[in-house]
Amino acid sequence: NAGVTQTPKFQVLKTGQSMTLQCAQDMNHEYMSWYRQDPGMGLRLIHYSVGAGITDQGEVPNGYNVSRSTTEDFPLRLLSAAPSQTSVYFCASSYHDRGYEQYFGPGTRLTVT
Amino acid sequence: AQRVTQPEKLLSVFKGAPVELKCNYSYSGSPELFWYVQYSRQRLQLLLRHISRESIKGFTADLNKGETSFHLKKPFAQEEDSAMYYCALITGGGNKLTFGTGTQLKVEL
Numbered sequence: 001n002a003g004v005t006q007t008p009k010f011q012v013l014k015t016g017q018s019m020t021l022q023c024a025q026d027m028n029h030e031y032m033s034w035y036r037q038d039p040g041m042g043l044r045l046i047h048y049s050v051g052a053g054i055t056d057q058g059e060v061p062n063g064y065n066v067s068r069s070t071t072e073d074f075p076l077r078l079l080s081a082a083p084s085q086t087s088v089y090f091c092a093s094s095y096h097d098r099g100y101e102q103y104f105g106p107g108t109r110l111t112v113t
Numbered sequence: 114a115q116r117v118t119q120p121e122k123l124l125s126v127f128k129g130a131p132v133e134l135k136c137n138y139s140y141s142g143s144p145e146l147f148w149y150v151q152y153s154r155q156r157l158q159l160l161l162r163h164i165s166r167e168s169i170k171g172f173t174a175d176l177n178k179g180e181t182s183f184h185l186k187k188p189f190a191q192e193e194d195s196a197m198y199y200c201a202l203i204t205g206g207g208n209k210l211t212f213g214t215g216t217q218l219k220v221e222l
Binding site: 033035040041042043044045048058059090092101102104105106107 | 117119122156157158159162199209210211212213214215
């Protein structure tokens with residue numbers, strides 16, 4: 001199993017550009033989520049999904065869109081990038097059950113200039 | 114609202130010394146707490162969870178509901194323990210994780 005994969009690993013955007021961060025998992029996990037990691041702020045939940053066709057907002061959803069058309073994929077879209085979105089983005093997945101371990105992807109380092 | 118507090122950004126200890134990484138939480142419901150670890154150039158991974166009451170790599174953590182704490186402890190630090198440690202709390206009816214700000218543990222020789 002590849003586990004949770006993310007592409008790209010690095011990305012530089014200009015303010016106002018849009019892009020999609022890709023996330024995929026091959027463990028048949030129902031639950032998937034996106035976090036951003038910023039120095040001194042830990043990981044903050046952006047959006048999450050409890051199954052195909054179902055998404056919900058996390059703590060910091062503004063400026064990001066998600067969709068979940070399949071169990072495997074959970075892309076994160078930046079509609080109009082801003083310097084405040086410079087961060088490391090992590091995707092995670094788990095079984096939809098309390099107490100189950102979340103598996104994280106390797107992260108995407110995004111810089112917005 | 115739920116909150117996880119890790120008061121130390123950086124903790125330096127000598128090899129062989131005891132380690133305690135502090136975590137306090139605020140949550141009105143019944144908490145489920147975790148410790149995640151991120152080693153250098155590796156992805157975040159689960160270290161332990163309070164419901165399983167297990168010891169992983171010599172680390173233990175006890176949930177103290179009276180003090181709303183879930184401190185991570187190890188009696189003798191090893192060099193390979195150097196990493197970023199995050200305390201996390203599951204809230205709501207699903208798997209929403211609220212993370213603390215993390216503590217960087219540095220074990221010196």
